[in-house]
Amino acid sequence: MAHKTDGQVISLTRERKNRKTILQEKLDKRSLNKLLKFDLLRGRTRRFSYKAYLLRITPRTDQETTFYFFLDELSEKGIESPADERAFKALNVVSRISQQQYLELVLRAKELLLKGTFQEVDDLDALFRPTSSTEDARQRHQELEEHLGYCMFDGLLKRMTKCTKDEAGKAPFIILDKKSYIEKFGGITVGVRKEILEELLSDCPSPRNAERNLDERVAEYLRGMSSLNLCILPPSGRLQQQIYFNGFPLKLYVLRFPDLTKELESYEK
Numbered sequence: 190m191a192h193k194t195d196g197q198v199i200s201l202t203r204e205r206k207n208r209k210t211i212l213q214e215k216l217d218k219r220s221l222n223k224l225l226k227f228d229l230l231r232g233r234t235r236r237f238s239y240k241a242y243l244l245r246i247t248p249r250t251d252q253e254t255t256f257y258f259f260l261d262e263l264s265e266k267g268i269e270s271p272a273d274e275r276a277f278k279a280l281n282v283v284s285r286i287s288q289q290q291y292l293e294l295v296l297r298a299k300e301l302l303l304k305g306t307f308q309e310v311d312d313l314d315a316l317f318r319p320t321s322s323t324e325d326a327r328q329r330h331q332e333l334e335e336h337l338g339y340c341m342f343d344g345l346l347k348r349m350t351k352c353t354k355d356e357a358g359k360a361p362f363i364i365l366d367k368k369s370y371i372e373k374f375g376g377i378t379v380g381v382r383k384e385i386l387e388e389l390l391s392d393c394p395s396p397r398n399a400e401r402n403l404d405e406r407v408a409e410y411l412r413g414m415s416s417l418n419l420c421i422l423p424p425s426g427r428l429q430q431q432i433y434f435n436g437f438p439l440k441l442y443v444l445r446f447p448d449l450t451k452e453l454e455s456y457e458k
Contacts, residue, residue, distance in 0.1 A: 221293050224249055224284045229260070229298060229307035234314050235415065235422065243313045244298045248283045256280065257316055260302065263295045314412060326413025329390055330420075334446055336389055337362050337379065341449075349380070349434065357434055361385045364453065365432065365443065374421050377450045380432055380441030386411075411442065420444050 230243040242260040256279055262272035268288060277291045286294075301307060310316075340346045340361050347360040349367050357363060363380040371377055390407050411428050414420035421443040422428050429440040 219290070221286075221290055221297070224286055224290065225280070225294065227294065227298065229301045230310050230313060230316075231307045232310040232313040234259075234312075241313060242302055242307065243316070245316075246280065246294075248280070251283055254283060257313075260298055263298070265292070265295050265299055267292050314416075326410050326419075327417060329410045330414050330417070330444070333381070333386075333389055333444065334448070336385075337446060337449065349432075352434065354434065354437055357437075357439055363432075363439075363441065364449075366453070370432070374443060374445075376445070377453050378421060378443050378445055379449065380430070380439070380443055382439075382441060383429065386442055414444065418445065 225246050225248055227244060227246045230245055231240050232243070234241050234243075244258045244260050244263070246256045246258070248254060248256075256276070258272065258276045262270065263276060264270055264273055268274055268277050268291065273291075277286075277288065280286050280291065280294075337346065345360060346362050346364065347356050348364045349357075349370070352360065352363060361382065362385070365371070365374065365378045365380050386407050390410050408428055411420050411422065415422050421430070423430055427440075428442060430443045432439050432441050432443075
């Protein structure tokens with residue numbers, strides 16, 4: 190069996206690097222306009238008390254898919270934030286854009302803002318739930334409330350003020366009855382773990398080790414619930430809230446269950 194010499198190995202390594210460089214150069218040379226169609230929208234959103242700008246992007250390779258990103262979350266210095274990473278990853282999967290093309294996209298979008306080239310819309314948040322009506326969201330909230338009732342009956346519903354670290358990590362629902370969170374959220378609310386929402390809101394559960402495509406579907410329902418005042422979403426970023434227990438944090442979705450709140454408040458009197 191023949192063995193490669195050090196010179197051959199070095200030559201093969203150099204050849205691979207050269208091929209990679211040539212491929213990257215070809216990818217970078219593609220025109221952004223031939224990869225993506227994009228424009229800027231301005232309108233109201235739950236995130237701010239004033240109008241914001243939303244970048245709408247449709248890949249040329251898949252005209253049925255549209256991405257939306259809040260412009261203030263994207264950096265003109267490159268991929269510097271979690272929002273940049275999410276946007277680049279999504280666009281890279283569909284259109285195989287380079288980091289340089291992503292930077293060009295953000296710069297051109299901000300140029301549209303400076304030129305005043307944008308479309309006025311009434312509600313930016315409505316664009317995030319194109320397949321979920323408020324009735325869908327109300328029905329899903331009822332399903333969650335039924336499951337919460339079962340958990341209460343089985344002793345799986347925990348109160349934050351009495352919750353141990355082990356219980357907090359396993360409880361499907363946690364009543365956020367700490368004074369600071371009652372003041373922050375305007376009453377007694379319930380924290381829900383991501384896995385529980387995915388399990389209950391998914392019509393087609395996927396294996397744990399598979400690439401999940403539930404995030405946007407869950408987000409649609411949560412935004413629908415938010416419009417009904419049944420869910421409290423953060424002002425920006427991810428839809429989970431950082432909830433601090435005694436010495437450790439958990440990321441939870443925060444929902445309102447009015448009937449449960451009345452029941453708990455009657456116990457306190």
